[in-house]
Amino acid sequence: MKKQSLRILSLVVLFSACMKPKTFMVDNYQDITSTHQKIAILPFQVNFNKEYKESPYRRGGPRRDANYWVEQERLAALDMQKEMFVQLAGQVEKGRIVKVLQPFTETNNLLAEAGITIYDLPNTNKAKIARVLGVDAIMTGTTDIVVYPTGMGMGYGFNSRQGGVNTKCEVYDGLAGELIWSDTISERPNSQFDTPSRLAAGTLRQFAKHNPYWAKR
Secondary structure: OHHHHHHHHHHHHHHHHHOOOOOEEOOOHHHHHHOOOEEEEOOOEEEEOHHHHOOOOOOOOOOOOHHHHHHHHHHHHHHHHHHHHHHHHHHHHOOOOOOEEOOHHHHHHHHHHOOOOOOOHHHOOHHHHHHHHOOOEEEEEEEEEEOEOOOOOOOOEOOOOOOEEEEEEEEEEOOOOOEEEEEEEEEOOOOOOOOHHHHHHHHHHHHHOOOOOOOOO
16 A cells, blocks of 8 residues: 555656646736736846856857856846847737837836846846836746757757757736746757757747737737
């Protein structure tokens, strides 16, 4: 009986580990989002995997120091912010999203004026950020980019068994500063042309049609 219980427990753990995370949303998110008129998109957090950072095969020669990667992740975070704005703006033009998007350049200028750096964003109260930006809601996220060295003179890249991009997108209510919606989308490489930036942009294209503000017509 004890062995049977252990087998059942193992199966439960196995199935739990294999389950795809579901979209999170608060019970009254539709009521909350209906009050949102203006939305700001923050720079995303971007993380490159350790193997990629330490790869000796990367184009450009020797390994880079920690400061180099901090800057690369910062620049990638701004690129993700810009790309999300472009993708959502396209949906606004099509009438799929009936909201006002704050230009990302204005968002970043207001944050700088308030002394809030890109590194402060994860730990800063979202209601405070919304007040600084003068918006009703905030969209942000985290992108994990996993790249493994090829070791074949190509520098680095993906392979068919591992690597890819995972992006978690989050929406916060500006008044309460609370998370009201989040989901994760993954992109895996299918060819040698699937670069990290291309796959990352692919996740954002999906989020442009999969968020609390998108209305199918």
